[in-house]
Amino acid sequence: MANHKSALKRIRQNKKRALHNKYYAKTMRNAVRKLRAITDKDEAIKMYPSVQKILDKLAKTNIIHKNKAANLKSGLCKHIATLG
Template sequence: MANHKSSVKRIRQTKVKTLHNKYYAKTMRNAVRKLRATTDKDEAAKQFPVVQKMLDKLAKTNIIHANKAANLKSGLAQHINKLG
């Protein structure tokens, strides 16, 4: 167990932030999965800006790495272009 008041508080804060970050990361992964599963180009093109915005926000707040966000956006754009 922690020996200092500040470390007890830090443990509490970390739990809350971890839960918060897990929620948004999981939501993002589900959105990416849903977009990849889409076979209709028009529907995928509608979903893409929403997912793109989500990825940018998560990268800005350091929930995911900026390069990971860029990599996912690039892959999704390629997927949409292949749908034809």
């Protein structure tokens, strides 16, 4: 157990931030999953900017790595391109 007040505060902050990050990472995964499940190209094109915005925000705040965000966006673009 931590002995310093600052260490105890850091533990509290880390728990709170981990919960916050987990929520947004899960929301992002659900949005990506939902977009991949769409079979209509027009609907997927409409939804893509909102998913892209989520990915960019999470990469900016270091919840996910910027390269992971880029890879996901690239994969989603490829998915949308293959839709008929």
